[in-house]
Amino acid sequence: xxxxxxxxxxxxxxxxxxxxxxxxxxxxxxxxxxxxxxxxxxxxxxxxxxxxxxxxxxxxxxxxxxxxxxxxxxxxxxxxxxxxxxxxxxxxxxxxxxxxxxxxxxxxxxxxxxxxxxxxxxxxxxxxxxxxxxxxxxxxxxxxxxxxxxxxxxxxxxxxxxxxxxxxxxxxxxxxxxxxxxxxxxxx
Ligand SMILES: Nc1nc2c(c(=O)[nH]1)N[C@H]1C(S)=C(S)[C@@H](COP(=O)(O)O)O[C@H]1N2
Ligand SMILES: [Mo]
Numbered sequence: 001x002x003x004x005x006x007x008x009x010x011x012x013x014x015x016x017x018x019x020x021x022x023x024x025x026x027x028x029x030x031x032x033x034x035x036x037x038x039x040x041x042x043x044x045x046x047x048x049x050x051x052x053x054x055x056x057x058x059x060x061x062x063x064x065x066x067x068x069x070x071x072x073x074x075x076x077x078x079x080x081x082x083x084x085x086x087x088x089x090x091x092x093x094x095x096x097x098x099x100x101x102x103x104x105x106x107x108x109x110x111x112x113x114x115x116x117x118x119x120x121x122x123x124x125x126x127x128x129x130x131x132x133x134x135x136x137x138x139x140x141x142x143x144x145x146x147x148x149x150x151x152x153x154x155x156x157x158x159x160x161x162x163x164x165x166x167x168x169x170x171x172x173x174x175x176x177x178x179x180x181x182x183x184x185x186x187x188x
Contacts (some may be wrong), residue, residue: 004074006064012072018065018068020135023169027104027155031137036140038086040161041096046089054125056081061120063145065152066181079126083116086159096161099143100168101105104155109168110177111151113161120145123156147179148186149162153173156164 001003008014031050039045058081065073083099092113100110113122122143125132132138144151150170160166171177176185 008072008076009065009066010184012066012070012181014074015071016073017074018073018136019071021067022105022135022154023107024105026134029134029155031047031139034139034157035054036156037158037160038090039183040100041093041095041157041163043091044089044160052124053081053140056085059119059122060126061122061143063070063120063143065145065149068148068150068175068179068181068186075127078122078124080122080140080143082119083108083121083123083142083159084119087113087116087161090161095163098162098165100160100162100166101153101156102158102160103153104157107153107155107169108164108166109142109151109153109161109171111147115144115146118146146177146181148181150175151179 034050036053037047060077060079062075064075065076097113098110099116102108123140124143139188140156142153142156174187176188
């Protein structure tokens with residue numbers, strides 16, 4: 001067991017088990033028809049099957065999971081592909097300064113291109129040595145350790161590079177678009 005060394009952001013309390021929180025129902029997953037679209041301001045948009053996603057080079061990354069409501073789950077070891085690896089496949093154009101992520105069920109969120117280039121920003125299918133549970137976002141979940149977890153979209157089906165910032169599901173409902181837990185960017 002490695003000792004936990006990352007400090008806790010202000011006004012967060014640690015809890016042991018990740019709760020299950022989302023709008024709507026857990027969507028069904030059919031690997032035969034599921035795909036992932038990478039589109040927008042890129043030279044070569046792509047549509048990948050689930051098998052193609054799983055065949056990309058994967059990484060493991062341990063980080064803490066901070067909810068805007070004040071709880072944090074420490075030491076989550078995610079397995080998946082770097083968003084940077086996916087973006088490399090489509091040759092992004094310099095005008096694509098933001099990335100919107102869309103999910104089965106209609107949830108969405110967005111980040112700057114710079115944010116998603118960080119090596120610990122993943123689209124994950126595994127957590128703590130096991131396949132991720134559907135309720136926690138299987139088959140593919142965004143993980144953004146430096147943001148509150150309303151940025152950690154579950155059941156991601158598309159990424160779109162855009163010139164203008166697009167606000168996501170919670171961001172249009174008063175949650176902070178930047179969502180930095182260290183600066184307590186909770187609401188606008
Ligand atoms: N697709 C989708 N992803 C989502 C949400 C959602 O409603 N739909 N809720 C977000 C919010 S507000 C939280 S707190 C976390 C909860 O993740 P968990 O259920 O794995 O703990 O998922 C985030 N990702
Ligand atoms: Mo949340």
